[in-house]
Amino acid sequence: MYITKSTNYKQKNSMKDTFFIKKTIELAKKGLGETSPNPCVGAILVKNGKIIGKGWHKKAGGPHAEIIAIDDCGKRGEKTEGSTLYVSLSPCCHYGKTGPCTEAIIDAKISKVVAAMSDPNPLCHNTTTIFKKHNIEYTVGIMEQQARELNAPYLKYITTGLPYITLKMALSLNEKISGQQGPYITCFESRKYVHKLRRNVDAVLVGINTILADNPHLNVRHVKGKNPKKIILDSSLKIHFDSAVLRDGNALIITTKKTSEKQKNLLSKKAEIIVVENIKNLKKILTLLADTGIRHILVEGGKKVAESFLQHQIVDKMVVFIAPIIIKKGIDFSLASLKWKEKKIKKIGTDILWEGSLFPKNKTDEKKIKKSREKNRNKKRNHER
């Protein structure tokens, strides 16, 4: 039910909506790194200008933000009847791991729902119709851009079937990515930042040469948070049995039929192994990974792997650290080849950080990407949040 009001009333209302939606986005952020494959969602119940309940989605399979906010209201001894629900993503209307939020909203006699953005998941398309049928006023599209950024990996999977890709590279001033004296190119603050990125993704991915050259752990040490899965592209299983990355049993090696059963059996004691037809077909590999629940991958190199991802035009976000050092001999990585669509630049410790998205290589590619996204948009995904 949409009611026409005076411009003054509308302005005041939209300021109020923005104020509370901003709070739902802040609440939703508390779930970052914990809710995958589900989106991060925050919800607030407001009555007579007062917050009477709030909640955020904490874990996939657990109650949705709306349900937690309704329960919180009960705990505070408040009544939900006639209140307004603010939520950072439109409420679901289907049975998944939990019941439909639309039903709980109707049962709680909430009279108005304001959502930052609507969920493109085809399973959620009936929400508007349900609210209309029950005379619940429904507004969508407040601070939509911020809400989209927060759930970019979820939205990418739902609309394309692919995981969201963040590609991180660390370079010296003269564009070398290896050959430094000492174990690291970047300063401690930059490495801490990388650990923050790691704790918010489902998996970190590297090529076998990086494992052989650096023997990295690829875990989260400098900040608190969960360790991501570690994916290694290794077509002939060159990885050493005692590699640091294999120590916690959280590694996934992608390999090919080139490898012997004996090698696979031995390594399968330490890691999950997936055999693919063509290890260069990244889109196929990524679709497979996304369908197992890996919706955000941090690609951490090296050069060949980074170039493969860039050539396939599947990088959503690029993160580049530039350290104030010159490396005489090492592997080059050209920054000039990156065509930035938008980029934020900031100082981090003694390094410079460039962060942003890239343009498709040309107009034809841009059209192709758009077309494939349109084709995939309404496909039902293996996702019942």
Ligand SMILES: NC(=O)c1ccc[n+]([C@@H]2O[C@H](COP(=O)([O-])OP(=O)(O)OC[C@H]3O[C@@H](n4cnc5c(N)ncnc54)[C@H](OP(=O)(O)O)[C@@H]3O)[C@@H](O)[C@H]2O)c1
């Ligand atoms: N500064 C940084 O940000 C950074 C980050 C990471 C690494 N590094 C440095 O980079 C160096 C390693 O880089 P690199 O270019 O030699 O190797 P890499 O990218 O680490 O690994 C490349 C290898 O991965 C395998 N691979 C399997 N599928 C692939 C695919 N679809 N695309 C690309 N590679 C695939 C191939 O080996 P097989 O054919 O045997 O499968 C390929 O030779 C190291 O010196 C390391 O220290 C720097």
